[in-house]
Amino acid sequence: MTSCYLPDADATDALGAALARTRPAFAVVHLQGDLGAGKSTLARALLRALGVEGAIRSPTYTLVERYRLADGGEAWHLDLYRIGDAAELEFLGLDGDEATLWLVEWPERGRGALPPTDVTVHLRIEGEGRQADLEAHSDRGRAWLEAMAAIA
Ligand SMILES: Nc1ncnc2c1ncn2[C@@H]1O[C@H](COP(=O)(O)OP(=O)(O)OP(=O)(O)O)[C@@H](O)[C@H]1O
Ligand SMILES: [Mg+2]
Numbered sequence: 796m797t798s799c800y801l802p803d804a805d806a807t808d809a810l811g812a813a814l815a816r817t818r819p820a821f822a823v824v825h826l827q828g829d830l831g832a833g834k835s836t837l838a839r840a841l842l843r844a845l846g847v848e849g850a851i852r853s854p855t856y857t858l859v860e861r862y863r864l865a866d867g868g869e870a871w872h873l874d875l876y877r878i879g880d881a882a883e884l885e886f887l888g889l890d891g892d893e894a895t896l897w898l899v900e901w902p903e904r905g906r907g908a909l910p911p912t913d914v915t916v917h918l919r920i921e922g923e924g925r926q927a928d929l930e931a932h933s934d935r936g937r938a939w940l941e942a943m944a945a946i947a
Contacts, residue, residue, distance in 0.1 A: 796931075797940050802924040807833050810927060811840025814914075817942035818845075819935050820868075821895050823910045825902035828918035833925045837916065838872050838898040845870065845896070854900075859887055861894075868895030875904040884908040914939060 801807045814824075814837075824841075826834035839851045846865025854860040854874040862870045871894045878884070884905050902909055913936035917928040931937040 797929040797944060799927050799929075800921070800924060801833070801927055804833070804836055807836045807925060807927075808840040808843075811837050812844040813943050813947060814939075815841050815844030817939055817946060818896065819913070819939055822935065822939065823897040823913050824899065825909075825912040825915040826898060826900045826918065827902065827915060829920070832918035832920060833927075834900040834916075834918060835874070837918070837927075838900065841896075841898060842870055842872065858883075859889065864895070869893050870896040870898060873897070873899045873902075873905070875899065875901040878904050881905045881908040912936070 799810065801810060826837060828834055835853050842851055842862055847862045847870070851862075851872075852860060854872055855877065858873060858875065858878060860872045862872065864870055871889070881904065885908065897910060899905065899909060902912065911932065913931065913933045915930045915932060917930065919926050929940055931940050
């Protein structure tokens with residue numbers, strides 16, 4: 796596990812940029828933490844670092860937003876806070892073949908209907924900032940966190 800304290804939102808952005816720089820060609824990231832923990836901030840920073848321009852809206856009501864990345868890949872940003880049942884994910888027509896990066900907020904609400912996570916980021920409010928614990932759940936995820944630690 797990789798842990799870091801993020802004293803402000805700029806530090807969250809920097810973590811997103813570091814994750815983006817070292818990201819594998821395909822990756823699933825689960826973002827866990829209470830309301831306001833900084834999940835969307837981190838997702839937005841990752842997407843920006845991967846070349847997404849323009850508005851990055853929170854998929855609170857749409858459940859999913861899709862983005863073309865500078866390298867030609869496609870990122871899917873999901874926020875499952877408002878999903879009633881994991882089965883609803885099927886109605887979104889999420890055929891995972893198109894996505895090269897999954898960023899999933901509230902993944903626990905989509906259990907069983909999501910691809911397995913490579914890296915799960917646990918965020919929690921601590922003082923004025925946020926504590927981030929990054930946990931790898933696959934060989935790909937472990938290699939990713941090692942690569943990120945090497946540039947930090
Ligand atoms: N490291 C940090 N230190 C202090 N504030 C931060 C940090 N990272 C993010 N924030 C701030 O926390 C607030 C909430 O962030 P964000 O919307 O990303 O949370 P969230 O986890 O996505 O919440 P939700 O579950 O409601 O979608 C924002 O105002 C953001 O700027
Ligand atoms: Mg959010």
